[in-house]
Amino acid sequence: MMRVAVVDDEPLARRGVITRLQAHADTMLCGEYADGTAALNGLRDKVVDVVFLDVQMPDMNGLDVLAMLAPERRPKAILLTAHDCFAVRAFELDAVDYLLKPVDDVRFDEALQRTRTALRMPSASAEDVDGIVAIRRLSTKIGRRTCFIDTDDVEWIAADGDYALLHVGARSYPVRESLNRLSHLLDPQRFVRVHRSAIVRVDCIREMQPLTNRDAILLLREGTPVRVSRTYIDDLLARLHHNRG
Incomplete structure (x- = not known):
């Protein structure tokens, strides 16, 4: 309240x-x-x-x-x-x-x-996931308009200075939120941090290509490459294994 x-x-x-x-x-x-x-x-x-x-x-x-x-x-x-x-x-x-x-x-x-x-309070656009409140929609300004983006449509998120870019198909939408804050607000069953500058929706991952330094490259549904840092690789593998199970 x-x-x-x-x-x-x-x-x-x-x-x-x-x-x-x-x-x-x-x-x-x-x-x-x-x-x-x-x-x-x-x-x-x-x-x-x-x-x-x-x-x-x-x-x-x-x-x-x-x-x-x-x-x-x-x-x-x-x-x-x-x-x-x-x-x-x-x-x-x-x-x-x-x-x-x-x-x-x-x-x-x-x-x-x-x-x-x-x-970090719940709202009408949030739902409870295993005791964690996860936001379902994010808002962005486009000119004088305010647009609302369903997190179900977001494939991955990239850091962009003080903003985050929501990637939805071929379009991207800036929101004034840090990637760190979004990583706590999004559903942890569906979104995973893979790099200090990237979050991906797990069910959008099509392929993972390991690199020699324990980093990796993810290919998303439309072939978009997203780099995975070794700092986050274990969390990603755990999430992929959990979803497969």
Whole structure:
């Protein structure tokens, strides 16, 4: 359950966020504040996982509220703003996303899902696999659109700087997640890390060619080669053996 606080000096804006939260059964409203000073005092006293936080408020702006909280008490933040010029400082203060006003419903849901991922919390797009919560869908931005990719369609994933590339057939989709985090969120029965820069879906592996240094090359269904590091070879062999059994 995500404990949520909402901070905005505009009553209608606060009500809009709270109304949208009611559609998410895994959220619980823990605080509602109309100014930065009240928010700072409230967030210092309460345990909050995520705060929807207006950036521009008369007495104290939202980024200053975050900066004045001790790092260990600072919740994940989804910023509410009419401008995107605060992004750099926002992410320095552990903001996971920002929503431009007026808030779009799809972007609202995407921001909540990104927060769940950051907190490693289950959601409506996750399922329990042997006691482990595994995500079933990932979201990606394509221009102004948000697209949702079913993990059932993902064949392999490659690291690409601060992003990961989901390979689906001949197309690839960037998601703002590290490969390390994805390796913990995906179904371990279906996906396996094979390299510091690659994850593959086990049932997409067509062939494995060993190399002399105990590395290997995987060939996927369409002939795509993916290198396996010797660091991960034992986990891969165990997963292949388990699936065959």
